[in-house]
Amino acid sequence: MDAKQLYEMLKKVQEPKGYYFNKDMEMTMPLLESLLINKERLGYMACPCRLANGEYEADKDIVCPCTYREDDVKEYGACYCALYVSKEYNEDSGEKEVVPERRPPENILF
Amino acid sequence: MANFISTLFKKLIFKEPDEAVRSDKQTSSKPFDMEAFQMNDIKVYALSTCIHCRNAKKYLDECGVKYECIHVDELSGDERKQVVDEIKNHNPAVSFPTIIIKDKVVVGYHKDKIDKALED
Numbered sequence: 001m002d003a004k005q006l007y008e009m010l011k012k013v014q015e016p017k018g019y020y021f022n023k024d025m026e027m028t029m030p031l032l033e034s035l036l037i038n039k040e041r042l043g044y045m046a047c048p049c050r051l052a053n054g055e056y057e058a059d060k061d062i063v064c065p066c067t068y069r070e071d072d073v074k075e076y077g078a079c080y081c082a083l084y085v086s087k088e089y090n091e092d093s094g095e096k097e098v099v100p101e102r103r104p105p106e107n108i109l110f
Numbered sequence: 111m112a113n114f115i116s117t118l119f120k121k122l123i124f125k126e127p128d129e130a131v132r133s134d135k136q137t138s139s140k141p142f143d144m145e146a147f148q149m150n151d152i153k154v155y156a157l158s159t160c161i162h163c164r165n166a167k168k169y170l171d172e173c174g175v176k177y178e179c180i181h182v183d184e185l186s187g188d189e190r191k192q193v194v195d196e197i198k199n200h201n202p203a204v205s206f207p208t209i210i211i212k213d214k215v216v217v218g219y220h221k222d223k224i225d226k227a228l229e230d
Contacts, residue, residue: 027161034159048159051182051194051204081161098162098218101205108194108204 003032019065019073019084031083035064049081050101053109061107068102152177155197155208158184162219163207169221170209173228182206 001009007028011021022028034048046052047062061067069079076099077089089096152170156163158181170177182193194204200215201208209216214227 030164031161034161037159049157049162049206051157051206098220100218101203105198105203 001036003029003036006032006036014065014084018086019069020087020090022078022082022085023090024082027082031081047081050103051108053107058107058109062103066103072099072102150178151212153210154179155193155206155210156181157206160206166207166209166219166224169219169224173224175228177209 007021010032014020022031031048035045038044038046038048038052042052042054042056042059044056044059045064046059047064047066050062050066052059052062056063065084066079069084072079073084073086073089076097077092078085078096078099080099080101080103082096082099152175154163154167154170154177156167156179167177167179180193182190182197185193197204197208200210201217203217205217207217207219209224209227211224211227212230214230216223216227
């Protein structure tokens with residue numbers, strides 16, 4: 001599967017739930033490519049913007065779409081990576097806020 | 111002698127800005143002196159898959175400063191543990207990018223904070 005196919009596949013599932021891909025394709029396509037890299041490396045699509053532990057059970061919260069997406073899109077209009085955004089976020093052409101990390105640091109196992 | 115070797119090494123490794131870039135620098139709106147930064151002054155802890163890290167590095171490139179980049183997701187074992195501990199000292203959330211500019215820490219891709227840290 002390539003990033004374009006992943007885009008089409010996920011779009012069908014996520015848009016009806018109110019989650020849209022960032023219209024900035026210079027963000028979205030590299031992020032989808034990174035998800036495919038993580039799938040290849042780890043066996044699951046861990047969030048490309050977070051340090052995965054490398055074990056599914058320990059990374060369940062950051063398997064895309066992560067468990068933090070809902071709150072982040074509600075509060076900031078975008079998930080941590082800004083891959084998934086709200087409809088309003090895509091319509092607003094203004095400067096975008098950086099979404100702070102919501103994952104508790106203790107979830108990183110070291 | 112050591113300084114000479116170090117300078118020679120840097121010249122060999124890093125492309126010298128061409129004349130066009132030099133003259134552009136003189137009229138640049140950037141309020142900092144990019145030549146005041148050495149390679150070991152700026153460290154970027156990043157993930158190879160992270161778009162914010164990629165954008166931050168691109169921005170530092172546009173600023174014309176040199177930096178060292180560590181892709182933490184590509185490390186393993188003790189090396190990874192050691193680097194994560196290092197990041198924790200600067201940024202307890204261990205989020206990316208974590209950018210160290212001399213003694214300043216910028217967490218996330220914030221152009222304004224990067225500019226500020228480069229100015230100081």
